[in-house]
Amino acid sequence: MLASLAVLVATTGYVAADVMDVAPGILTLDRPVAIPTPTVSGTPAPVLLPVPAATVDPMLTDEGATAPLPTAKGLADAVGGASDDPALDGGVGISVRDAITGDELYALDADQPRVPASTAKLLAALAVADTLDLREAMTTRVVATPGSSDLVLVAGGDTLLAPGKGTPDAVAGRAGLADLASQVAAALKPTGTTEVTLRLDLSWAPGPRYPPAWNPDDVRDGFTQAVVMTGLATQLPAAGRPSPIRPETEVAKAFVAALKAKGVSATLAPDKTWGDPASEDAVELGSVRSATYGEVLDLALDRSENALTENLVRQAAATAGLRTTRGGDNAAFIVERLTAHGIPTEGLVLKDASGLSPGQAASAATLSGVLQLVATDNPDQVPGLRDVIAGLPVSGVSGTMRGRFSSDATQDVVGVPRAKTGTLKAGSSLAGTTVTADGRPLTFVVLVDEFPKDFGGTLRARAALDRIVAALTRCGCR
Structure with missing residues (x-):
């Protein structure tokens, strides 16, 4: 399998964008992981931030909202210890936010535009959720x-x-x-x-x-x-x-x-x-x-379906009464929706809605701005977007995250982080949600684009992303 994927990376135009996150066999964890279905005051609620079944406080409950916040220094120490691969020096962009208030707790070169790969689909998801009724x-x-x-x-x-x-x-x-x-x-x-x-x-x-x-x-x-x-x-x-x-x-x-x-x-x-x-x-x-629409959007994110994402954004633009007939219309619509919500777009270069095109760039700050819109205390939440983020693939369990977090250094947090993956020869990324060891829910964005542009470099980038998110997850960091 590794050999065949190496050929795939070397020969395809897509250069294995997300394929290594979905191909059976590679780095796949076969043991089942139980994901709880929590309730809040007896009412079923979306599982935004699941944790392993052996622990308590499975999502954004009152207890989670009062859990201690990690400090910026604590987060910096945790990230620094996890991203020590010299091949990544200077090539990492990170933004970590409190999922209750939306406040940014830690950032590293978050304003530097990098290759978003398929995490660009989260920008598309905002545009879709902001325009279409996801229940229709x-x-x-x-x-x-x-x-x-x-x-x-x-x-x-x-x-x-x-x-x-x-x-x-x-x-x-x-x-x-x-x-x-x-x-x-x-x-x-x-x-x-x-x-x-x-x-x-x-x-x-x-x-x-x-x-x-x-x-x-x-x-x-x-x-x-x-x-x-x-x-x-x-x-x-x-x-x-x-x-x-x-x-x-x-x-x-x-x-x-x-x-x-x-x-x-x-x-x-x-x-x-x-x-x-x-x-x-x-x-x-x-x-x-x-x-x-909501179920179809979940499927597009879960499988990282490029054309399906483009289809939904085009329908959203048409519903908004905007032009859809030119090549850049989907990207322009997404940027317009980001701007309308005050999300920073400096350095943003979009050529499509799916992240597939070469030459695209987005900062951790831009992607983090989208995740900030699902914060519990945010009065500007986009209807439906919270459920979309709640449905992101679960580490080691589902979708393009099924084969992730399987190494000895990360598998202790399997079932906790949820994220949209992005894997290109030019850059790798993870963006989603997790819960700290203290029970505090966080959102995170990690982009990596300075690594060897070969099969081995792609695996190293993926491993670094998993280690960083695992460090955030097991962090008490007070």
Whole structure:
């Protein structure tokens, strides 16, 4: 596995961005870790900052809010002892905040822009949570003009459609094309219609198929796919297994097959017509709803899905009535939302919403500003963002954090830190939440970009990030 990943790092355009955080086998901790489901005053609450099951005070309770604050000197000593790799000298940016008040407790070169890699998705998450109602879902509909056998499948943004029946408790595959076909066939039955034409309406949130700064090799190698407003959950990209070049065509073909299974023969209209909106007087024949925006955003962060993140930000921008058709529109929208919340953007360079493009930069201060918005005492909290941060992958347990914190130097804190990972040859990062040994909840951002730009250097950077966050977690630091 290590050898194959070394080749991957050396040959791909994406240079293993996050792939080593999700590939089975590498640095993976197989033993199960119990994560408690706490309550506050008897009411279930989001697990923002979990701790190992053997301990108490599992999240932001009153007791956690009164736990001692670590001192700046204590944090500096802890970080200094954990980041002693000489290859990282001068290349570390850190911001640590109290998760109760949002106050910054410790910073190291926090204003220096560095490569954010996929932690840039946290900036995207703010823009999405600030604009879309995360409790709402995307709807895929089929409509027809009264008296016509011309059907239009109206894409509503869901790229996680099941080609068959939907699964109600799933995120990927909740809405099923077979269920949609059943509704359409039932609606057509009274008229005796068994032959139809079908086209897609892709007019919602239009934009470039790929952000201009993306490396085409990343698409070829399965690290991302086209950013469109419909797609199949069964065709999500994976390292070494690329998605179809045109996900929308695959949806159309799958729906034709689903209709055929219900006794309706459909002929596809030319795809050059698919950008046209459905007629305003069209009547709905059926519809299926996706998982909620919040659930889909959680999935995008958990798996570090690049195109899915771009899709959600584009939908948010369109919902806000902003332009989505140019290559830099997603990035501009994110910066606008950051600025609106007073988050520092000095030195910020965004070319996409996912962190995939080369040449991007963000400081620890910028990322920390987003996490500060979920502080308990912050009156400017963004609705839904707290739940998004609560759903970040858990160290050693889930998502892109499953294979992290597995060394002898860090596995004692497994199950405590939650974070969004970022792993590129040019820079590595972790940003999320943890709880100190005294029970005080913290948010943290750690960026590293001065290390050997090879496979070994990438592993050293990851190990340094884990050691630093582990030191924060086990810190009494009073």
